[in-house]
Amino acid sequence: MSIVDKGLALALRSSTRLASSDVLDRLGVRQSVERGLFRATKGTTRAAAAAGRTFSAATKLTSPARQPRAADKGLFDLTPSEEQAMLCEAISDFAASAVRTAATEADDQSRTPDELLAQAAELGLGMLGIPEELGGVMAERSAVTAVLAAEALAHGDMGIAFAALAPGAVATAIGLWGDADQQAQYLPPFAGEIPPAAALALLEPRPIFDPLRPATKARRDGSDWVLSGTKSLVPRAAAGELFVVSADVPGSGPALFVIESGVEGLYTAPEPAMGLRAASTARLILEDVRVPTSAVLAEGDPSAYVECVQRARIAWCALAVGTGQAVLDYLIPYVKERSAFGEPIANRQAVAFAVADVGIELEGMRLTTWRAASRADQGKSFEREAALARTLCTHKGMKIGADGVQLLGGHGYVKEHPVERWYRDLRAAGLMEGALLA
């Protein structure tokens, strides 16, 4: 660690302590303090990862807590449960009243305001995957619920949804694959008032990246694991307190490792991208990061890792569906109001058919995503369904983004309308790996 980095690490450590106190909120100065910090870190190309909170087990579990699955009635059904409907209604309200309105500025500032993240946390968005024993709110573990929630939130904004849902992915990973000790140590804070900033980092900066073949390596050294590699487009990495990172274990394949942000050798570097800017994406750099044996999830079982990759893809599909719906809902009034050659452009088949296609492909994306999630919930294999949803959401989702801009013409290309942002965001859904979990 260079001296500069060390200094920054110290500065951040003290600032985090400051950040976790209520005083800032009482004085109403939190934002300005944070803006100062943002400026302080922006200039450097690379910084030590945030010095996060200490995770220690308050409750001991004798065995890992797992949320049960909902009972299967064996009937085809597209009606959400009452619980799901209520949750989605609350999220939709939030997405419309708070998320959509904050989206332009969040995109512009490359940052989602903390108040918004706190509100999202209050809705329980980060807690869907936490067993009740550890403070969770959902009786049943449901990928469908996660999908519906993500869809509703992304209707507000994909970048903000990404930022808000990112900690939940870490909680879900530990909920699904953590052992009793890992759960007791890490999960309770996620059910707390201010959940830790956390990220599930799988993606790496490489063309045709395959998450099943990460270049990040984990090697054994005595009773420790030593990890080296670089992760890409990690949401809110600079603020991150806890990471779950994929790394290849020579001889046994990729596995997930829990890494606390204070650890030596862990750095972040800003990585602003085409879209998803509200999530303050950054690289996460691991230079001989040393973690104990107990840091590996699911005992390094490769099938759990494959499941993680698939669940992440389903979650990205859900974001694409939510954003695609936002495009459609924006297009409909626009083409009906916009006039050319003496009548609304919606009266022309060239325009109307393009809108129809958005509607048709969007519905197909939604149903394939739901099917993959519902199979996961039923304990059925879902690799095929997740892959098909992914394929569809990659291609048709991007087409929807492109048509959204196209149908607004020049107006679509400028920032007065949100369609240019959705165009940038929708490109991500097909290339992102990890980071979210259904």
Place this chain on the structure above:
Amino acid sequence: MINLETPRKLAPLAKQASQVASEVFRPISRKYDRAEHEYPKELDMFAALMDGKDAGAGNAGAGAAGVRRKDKADEESNRNGSNMATVLGVIELCYGDVGLTLTLPRQGLGNSAIASVANDEQLQRFAGKWAAMAITEPEAGSDSASIRTTAVLDGDEYVLNGEKIYVTSGSRAELIVVWASLDPSKGRAAIKSFVVPRDTPGMILERLEHKLGIRASDTANFRLEDCRIPKENLLGSPEIDTEKSFAGAMQTFDNTRPLVAGMAVGLARACIDETRKRLDEAGVTVDYTRPANVQHAAAARLLALEADYEAALLLTLQAAWMADNSKPNSLQASMAKAKAGRSCVDIALGCVELCGSVGYGEDSLLEKWARDAKILDIFEGTQQIQLLVVARQLLGKSSAELR
């Protein structure tokens, strides 16, 4: 609870239809593709079997009995009823052969119309008869509101005059459900459907078409010359109600379009399964866990085609499920038909391309399926008509505004 799997209770029915597809249809698929206009007599025995089944609870047919809506739906409970059952049956049958499915005795679209809108007396009178559907005319295809065939009441009889083309199974069915206008000056509201026994004097079979595909299914052209039928053969109300009439006729489509979408889904899956097998033999397999772009281009292509198949399947099941649960489904029915119609053509042609000369040659059925596929994007409403329906619904436009 959200669940998009085949309903457990309908799995035996789907299995049964799948056995018909593999044991009855596939072995004679190529034979009747070559012998166009020859009646597939093998179907008679099978149809008799089906009649017995229809009398019971199951229905694996092509849609004859399946699309009547319940008048009152239980608001609370989720139904997987006859629409779902029929769609699942059709998917499996068309996995075997679309042409043969279309010419299953007593399973015509006319039967669908009768089952959907006939009154109890008519249901009884036409029971057990094979009914075809005659809508299209030389000058009116997609624009079914402008048909010119007329029906004039004369005493206790309607007298029909006009010309009908593209009547599926028209030469094989016992009854033809004919769309005709009571008064062409009154537009679409005056269009009604009439059940015409094929042997009625004045119902003249002109010729059978030679087609690109679905050759096992005959396509007939008729001329109606002072063709007299009892006035009780009119389906629905004889009143010309500008609000309701044509909408009523069009409502049949809400139930039949998911069926045709199901046909496309079945054919698409046949193509994908066959191509998967052939690619596998050639050493190319799809790995669902890995990104498409790190796989063989042929595997990536098959994955993309299968994704479209999956969307078409689920849209189709959604439309049928909504019909079963008495939810308005015109939008979803047209979405399903549009997606399934275009996808099955893409998929079939893509599969032929992937398999090269093996797919193009007559040794495999892929080239036949690619020919069969195109009709599914045309009949029961072309792709363009489905897009119009979807666009009007999404945009809240009338047919006068969005033409």
